[in-house]
Amino acid sequence: MTANRQFRLIARPTQRASAANFSFAESPVPAPSAGDALVRVRYLSLDPTNRIWMSDMDQYMPPVELGAVMRGVGIGEIVASNTDKYAVGDIVTGLLGWQDYCLVSETGGVSVLPKGLPISLPVMLNVLGGTGLTAYFGLIDLAKPKAGETLIVSAASGAVGSVVGQIGKSLGLRVIGITGGPEKCRHIVQDLGFDAAVDYRAADWQAQLVAATPDGIDINFENAGGEIMEAVMGRMNLFGRMSLCGMISGYNTGEKMAFDYSPMLMRRLTVRGFIITDFADRFMEGIGALAGMLLAGKIKSNETIAEGLENVPAALNRLFDGDKLGKLMLKVS
Secondary structure, eight states, X not given: OOEEEEEEEOSOOSSSOOGGGEEEEEEXXXXXXXXXXXXXXEXXXXXXXXXXXXXXXXXXXXXXXXXXXXXXXXXXXXXXXXXXXXXXXXXXXXXXXXXXXXXXXXXXXXXXXXXXXXXXXXXXXXXXXHHHHHHHHIIIIIIOOOTTOEEEEESTTBHHHHXXXXXXXXXXXXXXXXXXXXHHHHIIXXXXXXXXXXXXXXXXXXHHHHHHOTTOEEEEEESSOHHHHHHHXXXXXXXXXXXXXXXXXXXXXXXXXXXXXXXXXXXXXXXXXXXXXXXXXGHHHHHHHHHHHHHTTSSOOOEEEEEOGGGHHHHHTHHHHTXXXXXXXXXXX
């Protein structure tokens, strides 16, 4: 390819993002200077955090500036290099952006993935990427699970939730997933091994939650927020733990959540919000553990893959429509 297609943010969305929030244009493929390398972006990770980055709000990274290439995690291949840090053919992952090609510097924040793993690029971006690492550290380090405890996971058929539940089962936990629709409920129980599912789209979902947790809940891995999170908190046991990974229910509205905090006090809960970069110095440890579980068949990697860089804005909204299973990503070309 002789041109570099790029999405640049030109207007901050107030609700759902659309193509109107971006310019989509071509520019020359950049040539790496001394100390730089050129990455051909192969897959982009589509995550709820993409929507947060578009907004001018308090967040863990600066918002994407208007006129800048849209920030996005991806996986790609080094196709030209003027640094000893990267060799042509290396597979790298990091903030590559919504574009065909990305320049990375030898001091930049992309990581070279281990060579020789019998694992596809989508799986490396999923279970062996930020998704799997979020699930691993959020459950293992923060929730400190013990065999026999009850774990509940919201957005359980999604990227992080599906991995959390499988790790939990491998540790001897009773795992309940909250997801939307009969097919997704069937999927997490029959295909992924969860013990039970709660269909939040059903009129009786709160009764389903009570029935699925007769002994209460010890660990909540929270991805949804809103009334789901509040209902789960009301079922938690004394000294329960909650890993607060995300609150996707409010990302397109910007509304502040009204919430009853009394269960935190009355049940003496430990609630910890986290971002995966908190564990950046331990990524190789996590990848090694996840690769071992994956190759041993203890966890499965699920991906929904859209295609074509031009389709990124529309594909992103599949996160909020529930139109996918597992990790949502896009094959660039």
